[in-house]
Amino acid sequence: MKGLKKKRRIQVILVAFIALAGSTALVGYAMRDGINYFRAPSDVVAEPPAERETFRIGGLVxxxxxxxGQGETITFSxxxxxxxxxxxxxxVLPDxxxxxxxxxxxGNLVDGVFVAREILARHDETYMPKEVMDALKEQGVYQDPADSGS
Incomplete structure (x- = not known):
C-alpha cells in the first residue's frame, strides 16, 4: 500500500510539472508578437532593427x-x-x-522607412511618452513645461 501511494504521488507531481511547463510555453508563444520594444529615432538610425522585428518608435513629427499621398497613405518624419x-x-490618423x-x-523598418500599422498621438498639450521625453532630454531638446515658469 505504501509503495502505491508513493508511486501515485510521484505521478501527480510529474503531471503537474508537465502541465506547468506546457502552460508556460503556451503563454510565451502567445506573447511573442505582443512585446514591442520602444526605440527612439537615434537608436533606429544607429542600429537598424531587422525587417521582421516589430517595434515602437516615438518622437516629434x-x-x-x-x-x-493618394488615398489614405501619409508620410512624415x-x-x-x-x-x-x-x-x-x-x-486614418488620430485627431x-x-x-x-x-x-x-x-510597425517595422522596411528599406530605411518605418512602416507603421498603428499611430498614437498625444492626448493633451503636456503629454509626452516617458521614453520620448527621456530621449529628448538626453539630446538637450526637451524642456519640462513645469520648469519653464520658474
Missing part, C-alpha cells in the same frame, strides 16, 4: 514633413532631435496628430 526616421502610414506634436508608432 518634424515640421514640414507631413505629406498626404519623426525625430528625437538627434536623428530623423521617415514614416509611412496607411489609415490630435500634427506637425511638431508627439507620437508613437508601431
Amino acid at each position: 518634424e515640421e514640414g514633413t507631413l505629406v498626404r 519623426v525625430t528625437d532631435g538627434g536623428a530623423s526616421v521617415q514614416v509611412s502610414y496607411t489609415g 490630435l496628430f500634427g506637425e511638431g506634436q508627439g507620437m508613437i508608432g508601431t
Whole structure:
C-alpha cells in the first residue's frame, strides 16, 4: 500500500510539472508578437532593427514633413532631435496628430522607412511618452513645461 501511494504521488507531481511547463510555453508563444520594444529615432538610425522585428518608435513629427499621398497613405518624419526616421502610414490618423506634436508608432523598418500599422498621438498639450521625453532630454531638446515658469 505504501509503495502505491508513493508511486501515485510521484505521478501527480510529474503531471503537474508537465502541465506547468506546457502552460508556460503556451503563454510565451502567445506573447511573442505582443512585446514591442520602444526605440527612439537615434537608436533606429544607429542600429537598424531587422525587417521582421516589430517595434515602437516615438518622437516629434518634424515640421514640414507631413505629406498626404493618394488615398489614405501619409508620410512624415519623426525625430528625437538627434536623428530623423521617415514614416509611412496607411489609415486614418488620430485627431490630435500634427506637425511638431508627439507620437508613437508601431510597425517595422522596411528599406530605411518605418512602416507603421498603428499611430498614437498625444492626448493633451503636456503629454509626452516617458521614453520620448527621456530621449529628448538626453539630446538637450526637451524642456519640462513645469520648469519653464520658474
